[in-house]
Amino acid sequence: MTRTKLLAKIRQVFPGHDPEDVQRVLDEYAGPERLRVHLAILKLCDEDRRDSPRHYVDSACQDHRDVLAWAESPQQLRPDWFSLSVTERAKVAKADRQQYARWLAR
Structure with missing residues (x-):
């Protein structure tokens, strides 16, 4: 994923905003996996409108792993996750990956 793709996603999620203004807010997070976290934030904003x-x-900024989990693995955060069989967990994980890939490809 490149900065160009990130800017395209910013324009897609925030069509009425200046992409540079949105980028400045995103840049306030400068921790680990920066680009991945920025994309996760955009996905969450897109879903929540x-x-x-x-x-x-x-x-x-508190814990980047929360944002990644919410965006990339939402169904794996289900309350019944640990009661699912290994096969069911694999299906849920695959569905999460596919859902995120579809969002990235839009």
Whole structure:
């Protein structure tokens, strides 16, 4: 994933905003896996129809793994996850990966 793709996603998720303004907010998170976290934040904003990434940037600054899990593995956070069989878990994990890949490809 490149900065060009990130800017394209910013334009897609926030069509009425200046991409550079959104990028400045995203850049407040500068921790591990920066680009991956920025994309996860955009995905969450897209799903929640938020008009700013501020909430998720603040969350990522606390623990970036939360934002990654919410965006990339939402079904694996189900309350019944540990009661699922190994086969069911594999299906859920695959569905999460496919869902995230579809969002990235849009």
